[in-house]
Amino acid sequence: METWSKALEKQPLVSKILMNSIKRDRLSHAYLFQGSRGTGKESLAILLAKTLFCKEKTDVEPCHHCVMCKRIESRNHPDVHWIEPDGQSIKMAQIEHLQKEFAYTGLESNRKVYMIKDADTLTVNAANRILKFLEEPSLETTAIMLTENSQMIIPTIRSRCQVLDFKPLDPKQFQTHLLKEGLPKSDAVLMGSLTNSVKEAIELYQDESFVQARKLVIQLIEMFCRDSDDAYLFVHQHWVPFFKERSQQEQALDLLLLAFRDILYAHIGINQVVFFDQDDQQLEKYMLHFSYGQVISMLENILEAKRKLKQYVQPTFVMEQLALQI
Numbered sequence: 001m002e003t004w005s006k007a008l009e010k011q012p013l014v015s016k017i018l019m020n021s022i023k024r025d026r027l028s029h030a031y032l033f034q035g036s037r038g039t040g041k042e043s044l045a046i047l048l049a050k051t052l053f054c055k056e057k058t059d060v061e062p063c064h065h066c067v068m069c070k071r072i073e074s075r076n077h078p079d080v081h082w083i084e085p086d087g088q089s090i091k092m093a094q095i096e097h098l099q100k101e102f103a104y105t106g107l108e109s110n111r112k113v114y115m116i117k118d119a120d121t122l123t124v125n126a127a128n129r130i131l132k133f134l135e136e137p138s139l140e141t142t143a144i145m146l147t148e149n150s151q152m153i154i155p156t157i158r159s160r161c162q163v164l165d166f167k168p169l170d171p172k173q174f175q176t177h178l179l180k181e182g183l184p185k186s187d188a189v190l191m192g193s194l195t196n197s198v199k200e201a202i203e204l205y206q207d208e209s210f211v212q213a214r215k216l217v218i219q220l221i222e223m224f225c226r227d228s229d230d231a232y233l234f235v236h237q238h239w240v241p242f243f244k245e246r247s248q249q250e251q252a253l254d255l256l257l258l259a260f261r262d263i264l265y266a267h268i269g270i271n272q273v274v275f276f277d278q279d280d281q282q283l284e285k286y287m288l289h290f291s292y293g294q295v296i297s298m299l300e301n302i303l304e305a306k307r308k309l310k311q312y313v314q315p316t317f318v319m320e321q322l323a324l325q326i
Contacts, residue, residue: 034147063183258275
């Protein structure tokens with residue numbers, strides 16, 4: 001559960017801007033929360049909605065236990081509307097449905113809030129539809145748009161929102177927090193390289209499938225040590241069947257990237273191990289097998305594979321190509 005005091009620790013500038021606007025009753029009709037995953041955009045959006053609807057708040061802090069707060073927390077408030085991608089994008093039909101909902105009087109009050117998650121996935125038609133809300137704002141309407149890819153938001157939408165930048169969390173602070181939660185140091189370092197979300201980091205640490213994912217990454221590197229045919233077969237027989245969701249595929253490439261970064265650092269004498277254990281003999285083995293130039297080339301190929309996944313290239317094709325390149 002996010003509170004304003006916790007929000008101030010994680011995102012001091014954004015939190016102060018919003019708190020001051022609430023106190024002065026000068027909230028913008030539309031916000032664009034932009035920042036990488038795990039920086040607290042969604043939590044702060046929920047907190048802002050609670051503050052707007054809570055009847056028992058103290059100053060700007062909502063009570064978090066009233067009916068309003070609980071319904072918002074569970075995404076079950078009739079006047080707080082969430083829109084998320086339907087498949088790979090947010091479609092015009094979803095925005096049309098939102099417009100119909102907004103044509104009705106608020107059930108709990110005259111205020112309405114709508115939140116658009118992954119706003120960068122709005123189709124052109126959906127983006128044009130949402131502009132109507134932004135161009136003709138109601139005094140009682142607040143829009144909150146969330147994105148990790150701000151460069152994909154069309155200028156006409158950006159210009160009608162107050163843009164708030166969510167900064168990455170301090171890595172050392174984050175790792176210290178994870179250590180306090182009971183994670184071993186090596187796991188805290190790895191999780192800190194994968195996410196900025198404490199909740200997500202703990203879930204990953206406790207997830208047995210994540211342990212299997214790490215094993216598959218090491219096995220793929222072993223295949224790379226042999227030849228491209230072995231790697232190609234491994235991708236089809238083990239990698240693709242296991243990493244089915246796009247988020248899993250992206251995370252797998254992140255792990256592969258961290259592994260080869262460790263190998264690169266070993267080559268140039270930087271003692272900064274993230275994926276492997278500090279005294280892992282595998283790391284030395286891979287450093288001896290892959291030359292410095294090969295590692296650089298591999299990192300470039302993995303980054304290119306990540307870009308292709310972001311562009312929704314077919315995942316199997318992406319991994320086939322990566323296996324053959326490496």
